[in-house]
Amino acid sequence: MQHISDFKSNLTMPRPPPAADSYQQGSIKMTLENADLWKSFHSIGTEMIITKHGRRMFPHCSISLSGLQPYANYVVMVDMVPVESFKYKWKKEQWEVAGKAEPQPPCRTYMHPDSPAPGSHWMKQSLSFLKMKLTNNTLDQHGHIILHSMHRYYPRFHVTQADSPYTVRWGPFQTFSFPETTFTAVTAYQNPKITKLKIDHNPFAKGFREGGTHSHSKRCRPNRSPPAKRAALDRSESPPGLQRMPSTSQSVQAGKNQASTQQQQQPLKGVDLSAWALEQDPSESLHAEPLEQHEYDYSCEEQMVPASVAYQPYRYDLRYPGSVDYARFPLPSSDVDAAHAPVHPPPHPLATAEHNTQQHGYYHHPYHNSHAADWSQYPLFSYSIW
DNA sequence: TCCTCTAACACTTTTGAATCGC
DNA sequence: AGCGATTCAAAAGTGTTAGAGG
Numbered sequence: 001m002q003h004i005s006d007f008k009s010n011l012t013m014p015r016p017p018p019a020a021d022s023y024q025q026g027s028i029k030m031t032l033e034n035a036d037l038w039k040s041f042h043s044i045g046t047e048m049i050i051t052k053h054g055r056r057m058f059p060h061c062s063i064s065l066s067g068l069q070p071y072a073n074y075v076v077m078v079d080m081v082p083v084e085s086f087k088y089k090w091k092k093e094q095w096e097v098a099g100k101a102e103p104q105p106p107c108r109t110y111m112h113p114d115s116p117a118p119g120s121h122w123m124k125q126s127l128s129f130l131k132m133k134l135t136n137n138t139l140d141q142h143g144h145i146i147l148h149s150m151h152r153y154y155p156r157f158h159v160t161q162a163d164s165p166y167t168v169r170w171g172p173f174q175t176f177s178f179p180e181t182t183f184t185a186v187t188a189y190q191n192p193k194i195t196k197l198k199i200d201h202n203p204f205a206k207g208f209r210e211g212g213t214h215s216h217s218k219r220c221r222p223n224r225s226p227p228a229k230r231a232a233l234d235r236s237e238s239p240p241g242l243q244r245m246p247s248t249s250q251s252v253q254a255g256k257n258q259a260s261t262q263q264q265q266q267p268l269k270g271v272d273l274s275a276w277a278l279e280q281d282p283s284e285s286l287h288a289e290p291l292e293q294h295e296y297d298y299s300c301e302e303q304m305v306p307a308s309v310a311y312q313p314y315r316y317d318l319r320y321p322g323s324v325d326y327a328r329f330p331l332p333s334s335d336v337d338a339a340h341a342p343v344h345p346p347p348h349p350l351a352t353a354e355h356n357t358q359q360h361g362y363y364h365h366p367y368h369n370s371h372a373a374d375w376s377q378y379p380l381f382s383y384s385i386w
Numbered sequence: 387t388c389c390t391c392t393a394a395c396a397c398t399t400t401t402g403a404a405t406c407g408c
Numbered sequence: 409a410g411c412g413a414t415t416c417a418a419a420a421g422t423g424t425t426a427g428a429g430g
Binding site: 055056058195199202203204 | 421
């Protein structure tokens with residue numbers, strides 16, 4: 001049995017990769033802003049709560065961009081990619097493989113609320129995906145990212161030139177991912193170390209840390225919450241961004257105190273495009289034909305930003321032995337510094353052709369490559385069964 | 387019996403409208 | 409009248425845990 005949480009001892013360490021939280025591909029450079037926090041979680045084994053009504057990520061995805069053309073409009077998106085084709089269970093303080101992965105739920109893409117915006121806007125400050133929510137509800141109507149519990153994912157960021165969300169599909173993509181952002185989706189925390197880390201860093205958890213309410217239980221409180229509060233909570237089920245004007249682009253981590261200043265300096269458009277997507281007629285929306293993506297001849301490149309040695313071990317045992325996972329992590333394109341290559345495990349044989357394709361400057365998008373059967377389940381654009 | 391998921395809970399933080407002073 | 413600062417209530421979000429359900 002392979003244990004994820006024991007990755008440090010199980011892993012044959014590759015050569016130390018270059019310490020880099022950012023990576024350049026072509027002219028565009030993307031940096032994971034709160035990388036240290038991610039690393040802290042990654043060293044333990046990040047878990048993200050998913051709920052029926054949607055739960056934010058913590059740490060949340062926050063990135064910065066450079067190398068964009070200041071006056072060209074860009075759209076920035078993120079989606080979640082399964083790491084392996086397994087599901088897991090938490091047993092005896094460790095993650096274990098619990099069988100084959102469930103069929104993938106409808107894949108959705110979260111578009112940054114500022115999109116589209118000129119390159120100067122994106123480069124002016126970091127981009128926060130704080131408001132992105134994860135759900136396990138395959139019938140979700142709010143545009144949240146749908147994931148399976150006990151499965152592992154990593155967020156994948158896309159940058160493309162586009163003047164409107166409608167024209168996104170026609171542009172070339174640049175795609176980025178960060179190994180330290182890999183997480184296990186759970187409906188309840190499994191690893192108490194993760195719980196502690198979250199409570200230490202997440203201000204919203206203070207109520208449980210300081211309030212001394214851990215002893216509360218339904219048994220002790222037969223009297224339910226007041227109707228008014230309950231009603232308020234029920235109202236909260238309305239689509240995010242519809243009750244209140246969203247204003248995102250907050251601080252990349254709790255202690256930075258950047259949120260307020262950023263918001264003051266950069267009032268946002270207040271448009272949550274995940275909500276926007278919901279308002280579109282699916283028959284006309286760009287989200288409407290995900291499975292036909294492979295017919296479009298846009299180029300798309302994905303780069304996996306090298307992880308630093310501190311958390312590299314998390315590319316643990318489960319990934320190497322006979323795993324084809326890195327066939328899913330598109331290989332670095334030819335313009336990638338060769339020094340970064342060691343951080344990538346040996347390519348799966350099936351990935352070789354893909355690599356060769358990239359040598360020509362085009363990333364073989366999943367819809368195009370030999371894993372099309374798998375990837376066809378993960379369209380770039382959100383769609384659902386609306 | 388075991389495992390996973392859901393809902394309720396107390397509390398903090400965030401948000402935005404209302405108010406005030408200049 | 410317009411603007412910025414402040415206040416405050418409501419909304420949103422958090423992890424925990426008992427119980428339900430497969």
